[in-house]
Amino acid sequence: MRADMAGMDLDVAGAVALAxxxxxxxxxxxxxxxxxxxxxxxxxxxxxxxTDAGGSPHGG
Known part of the structure; x- marks a missing residue:
């Protein structure tokens, strides 16, 4: 099972196993x-x- 948050995937089963x-x-x-x-x-x-200079922090 995967939970989608703002275009990001969180492996819920993996997170529960980690917990x-x-x-x-x-x-x-x-x-x-x-x-x-x-x-x-x-x-x-x-x-x-x-950023303040425009663009994005990673230069894209």
């Missing part, structure tokens, strides 16, 4: 997944935001 390996369960696991999703969205926004 289990870290010893996280219940609401803490849900919070971890939410933080991962928000991090993906924030990273995408930072990459595509124009």
């Amino acid at each position: 289990r390996e870290m010893g996280v369960s219940g609401w803490a696991a849900a919070d971890l997944l939410t933080a991962l999703r928000l991090g993906l969205v924030a990273g995408l926004a930072a990459r595509t935001a124009p």
Whole structure:
């Protein structure tokens, strides 16, 4: 299963497996997944935001 957030894919099954390996369960696991999703969205926004000089931070 994959959760699509703003054009980014999060491997939900992999994220849940990672949470289990870290010893996280219940609401803490849900919070971890939410933080991962928000991090993906924030990273995408930072990459595509124009800089003061125009263009994008990666030179595209």
